[in-house]
Amino acid sequence: MSNLMSNYYPLEVTFAKGRGCWLTDTSGHEYLDALSGIGVVNLGHSHPTITKSIVDQSKKLLHTSNVYRIANQEKLATRLCNLANMDKVFFSNSGAEANEAAIKIARLYARSKNIQNPIVLTANKGFHGRTMATLSATGQSKVQEGFSPLMSEFVHVDFDDIDAINKYSSNKDVVAVMLEPVQGEAGVIIPHVDYLNKVKSLCEQNEWLYILDEVQAGMGRTGKLFAHQYNKITPDILCLAKGLGNGVPIGACLAKGKAAEMLIPGTHGSTFGGNPLVTGVASSVLDVFESELILDNVLKMSQYFESEFKSKTMDFNVVKELRIKGLMIGIGLDDSIIDCSMLTQKALDDKLLINITGNSIRLLPPLIISKKEIDILINKIIKLIRI
Numbered sequence: 001m002s003n004l005m006s007n008y009y010p011l012e013v014t015f016a017k018g019r020g021c022w023l024t025d026t027s028g029h030e031y032l033d034a035l036s037g038i039g040v041v042n043l044g045h046s047h048p049t050i051t052k053s054i055v056d057q058s059k060k061l062l063h064t065s066n067v068y069r070i071a072n073q074e075k076l077a078t079r080l081c082n083l084a085n086m087d088k089v090f091f092s093n094s095g096a097e098a099n100e101a102a103i104k105i106a107r108l109y110a111r112s113k114n115i116q117n118p119i120v121l122t123a124n125k126g127f128h129g130r131t132m133a134t135l136s137a138t139g140q141s142k143v144q145e146g147f148s149p150l151m152s153e154f155v156h157v158d159f160d161d162i163d164a165i166n167k168y169s170s171n172k173d174v175v176a177v178m179l180e181p182v183q184g185e186a187g188v189i190i191p192h193v194d195y196l197n198k199v200k201s202l203c204e205q206n207e208w209l210y211i212l213d214e215v216q217a218g219m220g221r222t223g224k225l226f227a228h229q230y231n232k233i234t235p236d237i238l239c240l241a242k243g244l245g246n247g248v249p250i251g252a253c254l255a256k257g258k259a260a261e262m263l264i265p266g267t268h269g270s271t272f273g274g275n276p277l278v279t280g281v282a283s284s285v286l287d288v289f290e291s292e293l294i295l296d297n298v299l300k301m302s303q304y305f306e307s308e309f310k311s312k313t314m315d316f317n318v319v320k321e322l323r324i325k326g327l328m329i330g331i332g333l334d335d336s337i338i339d340c341s342m343l344t345q346k347a348l349d350d351k352l353l354i355n356i357t358g359n360s361i362r363l364l365p366p367l368i369i370s371k372k373e374i375d376i377l378i379n380k381i382i383k384l385i386r387i
């Protein structure tokens, strides 16, 4: 019995340390981490550059306040804006808070257009966080159950269905569309290649803000630094978190054009948001992306995983499909053949960390994973699903 509230139901394992793609439990057993703390520790555990950055910065200064200028924050903001072709950044502590900032910007944008009851279109099965606004935006009833009244402005449409969004073109109350470029919590759902471009066109035509939640798909996970860069588009708002800090809590809401001008003094804030420690570490994360050519590794390992997995599971009836974009991987299983609810524990017993969403295995391995580790991963998955 612990004194923790019962909102989590942790597996019976406690980790004491980690290195690269491997975690060691308190009894000394090693596990292959194919989840990265749900897409967070993208550069692997105990990355020396990140550790050094944390140590060096903590010797100098951890926290002041956003009442004062913060050099690390300004430096990181400039770097992120250059990388994402955006104008301004608000730093938060989490993905949900980055999305909250985006939703507040959408509200102020509505006011600027004299719209009193704004509508934000979001996707069924999408996930945007656990705060009241972001769970209202989330398109999963299991996340919302028990928390009504929800915020009423979110209208959910089917993901990857451009007509479902187009239907709202004549609705004067719509102010924004908020989407994940690849749906993560839904089990890695990848839309058609031009879906995001078509949404961009509709947003431009209707003067809607285009909000992309790249909390999970961003920071190199799909093989580009930002997933929407495959589509050569720029959203009005881009939300990041998870991999941005490689384990230190940081989120970012980037905005462009009109959207970047909405937050004025007094309209939003956060005590911890963007403090010298986390923004210093996030800059080091970007350094490592450059110095270790992380994106190249993601693309190479993605191709390797895809070809090896497909060739080795060709005659497995239990595998319905492989959905893969970079190292964001969903393996759809036939639940009439296999009981998916047992798989997380079974994988743990075999010293493998994975996640199950619905009938899919979700893998988010560290982006530094090697071929040898992919081989181990695939062999363990095969062992897991072989009937």
Ligand code: PLP
Pocket: 038, 094, 095, 096, 097, 099, 127, 128, 129, 130, 180, 184, 185, 213, 214, 215, 216, 217, 241, 242
């Ligand atoms: N948005 C997406 C796409 C996510 O995957 C998540 C978390 O899984 C969130 C938002 C919420 O982020 P956080 O848990 O950091 O608040």
